[in-house]
Amino acid sequence: MEVSDDVLTRDVRTVADLEALYASKTVVATTCLSLAHPMFARGRKFDVCIIDEAAQAPQLAAIGPLFFAEKFVLVGDPHQLPPVVVSDSA
Incomplete structure (x- = not known):
């Protein structure tokens, strides 16, 4: 079974098609x-949210996904790379 962006989105022609594809996945x-993205703001909740390399995620970026799940797991090594911030004004 081939799982690639092309195969998964072959029949996606509209925003409604994309939302239906997203809603059908576990x-x-x-x-x-x-x-x-507005597609995720439709009220879908997940059982678990896993954030990998959480030590590299800025706090504001990592907080958002936590609102979409009942439980969450943050995985990362705080002794490795810090969050990557590219903006001079950040």
């Missing part, structure tokens, strides 16, 4: 900031 992988 596991969704995304970035912390991608959860700001």
Whole structure:
């Protein structure tokens, strides 16, 4: 079974198609900031939210996904790289 972006989105032509695809999945992988997309604001809750490399995520980026789950797991090593901030004004 091939699982790629092309295969998963082959039949997606509209926003409604994308929302239906997303709603049909039991596991969704995304970035912390991608959860700001309106598609995720439809009230769907997950059982668990897992944030990998949590030590590298800025606090404001990591807080958002936690509102989408009943339980959450933050995985990361605080002794490795700090959050990456590219903006001069941050």
